[in-house]
Amino acid sequence: MSILVIGLNHSTAPVEVREKITFPGDSEGKVTRFFANLDGVEEAMILSTCNRAEIIVSADDPAARREPLIRAIGEVHGLDPDPFREFLYVRSGDAAVRHVFRVAASLDSMVIGEPQILGQVKEGYRRAADVDATGPILNRLLHRAFFAAKRVRTETGVGSAAVSVAYAAVELARKILGELNDKSVLLIGAGEMAELAARHLITQVKQPVVVVNRTFENACNLARELRGSAVRMEKLEEGLVDADVVITSTGSCEPLITRDHMRRVMRRRRYRPIFLIDIAIPRDVEPAANDVDSVYLYNIDDLQAVVEENLGERRQEALRGERIVEEEVTKFMNW
Structure with a gap:
């Protein structure tokens, strides 16, 4: 099994695209279960915020699951996937692990160091667990992501002047x-x-x-x-x-x-x-x-x-955070 992440965020898609790909909280559990039931997908969770929408899955063959998952995202939203394909990012293996850790640590946020994202990741994980869409792979991935985020928060000053x-x-x-x-x-x-x-x-x-x-x-x-x-x-x-x-x-x-x-x-x-x-x-x-x-x-x-205007100082601290993330990615991949 390997980790696969597919999504879009404030860096890859303008607001008029992002608003079409959202996962409202009241339907998130049902949609998560839908993704987890796709062929070749063992576990799934959704992370949906005002700045990003992504699915995180463990799959038997990430390369083979990429296209079915993109089509499934389109199906969930009643959209042809082709027009929004250019705005999507796809990460697999250690790149996917790194992505999840960076997101949880607020190193991939519009406002580096903002504290809300960790709670949003935890909420997405909770919703997935509530519908039995997680298992040993995502459970470990998310718990290690939470640990990495805590290290970045406590060992750097990335959040000391954070704004939302x-x-x-x-x-x-x-x-x-x-x-x-x-x-x-x-x-x-x-x-x-x-x-x-x-x-x-x-x-x-x-x-x-x-x-x-x-x-x-x-x-x-x-x-x-x-x-x-x-x-x-x-x-x-x-x-x-x-x-x-x-x-x-x-x-x-x-x-x-x-x-x-x-x-x-x-x-x-x-x-x-x-x-x-x-x-x-x-x-x-x-x-x-x-x-x-x-x-x-x-x-x-x-x-x-x-x-x-307010990111200069936090970017310096973020470099220290990136090194912590790399340490934690290596530990996870050696598991």
């Missing part, structure tokens, strides 16, 4: 608007990414943050933690009328905010500028919304420039 995509979103708002203390902020989504953004925001704004979520109880819970207020999703348009900065991260299957929405909103705002930062995959805001006067829309790929 959510933090980068706040930085972008600050660069565009200047000081945020007199700005009103609307958060759409009550998940981890929205919460991270909010926690960075409340240190810079005086006005209470407004939280909108499909589940009103979740919106209330987050708003309470942030000493803000909650609004029902049906009142989203009212929230947009009042907000200066909107950060959205629900990953809805259909856009929550369209060009028509923003036309109505901007008329009511008398075209006072509004900044929409869409960090969701799939995107929450229809790209055409940016065509409306005084609407400034940024998506997750636009955050890369903000991230790049």
Whole structure:
């Protein structure tokens, strides 16, 4: 048996491609089981985040399983695989092991050293284990990946100044608007990414943050933690009328905010500028919304420039992390 990884991420595919290849959490277990049941595949797990979607399998012959797995990814998403094939990376053997270790250690993240990815890898592994899609190969691979990630975190400074995509979103708002203390902020989504953004925001704004979520109880819970207020999703348009900065991260299957929405909103705002930062995959805001006067829309790929400014020091520490990963890959391959 050998390890095979097939996927795409922020480095290989733009957001308009990534949003078509996602594995929602509520269906992830079922899809993982589907991959594990393919001929020649013994074990499987899915890693799906806002910046990457990949499958990790143990297979009898990785070269022979590559094409069936790519077709299966297309089948799961109702897509012809040919148009997205150029955006995929394929790793097998020690290259696949190295890839998994680097991902877990946050050396392959948009923001090197960000802490969220390790939890996301653990969650993907848990979901796969829950549907009996893992076995001795992936179990050992993932546990060694967690160990490698811990070594990188504790033996280097790669995470000492780490920021998240959510933090980068706040930085972008600050660069565009200047000081945020007199700005009103609307958060759409009550998940981890929205919460991270909010926690960075409340240190810079005086006005209470407004939280909108499909589940009103979740919106209330987050708003309470942030000493803000909650609004029902049906009142989203009212929230947009009042907000200066909107950060959205629900990953809805259909856009929550369209060009028509923003036309109505901007008329009511008398075209006072509004900044929409869409960090969701799939995107929450229809790209055409940016065509409306005084609407400034940024998506997750636009955050890369903000991230790049802060990466110099962490890149030096990442080199030390890469050496640790190589040590752990060698140990795994000699198992």
